[in-house]
Amino acid sequence: MATKIETFLKPFLRENLPEVRPGDTVCVYQKVKEGEKEKIQAFEGTVIARKHGKEIGATITVRKEISGIGCEKIFPLHSPTIEKIEILKRGKVKKAKLYYLRKASR
Secondary structure, eight states: OOOHHHHHHGGGSOSOOOOOOTTOEEEEEEEEEETTEEEEEEEEEEEEEEESTTSTTOEEEEEEEETTEEEEEEEETTOTTEEEEEEEEOOOOSOSOOTTHHHHTO
16 A cells, blocks of 8 residues: 555656666766756776665665876765766676775775
């Protein structure tokens, strides 16, 4: 039996999401609004964490190195600003959270 909250949130959940896991190399395409223009910006990196499972607040943390400096972004999976998520490479890891990559990148 679905609760009132679940029935209210059902139209906002996205159906076409790929199965993203920690260790995967992904490219996230996000709509960015600059003034009156709107463009799609790609962010490619390694997924170091996935939180909140399949609920509306599910997020992934993607990390990449730019000129030796680590850059992380947290993307809400069910956000309307996310255009698509491409999985470029599957990773084989033994942990669910790969926060050790922050220090290991030197």
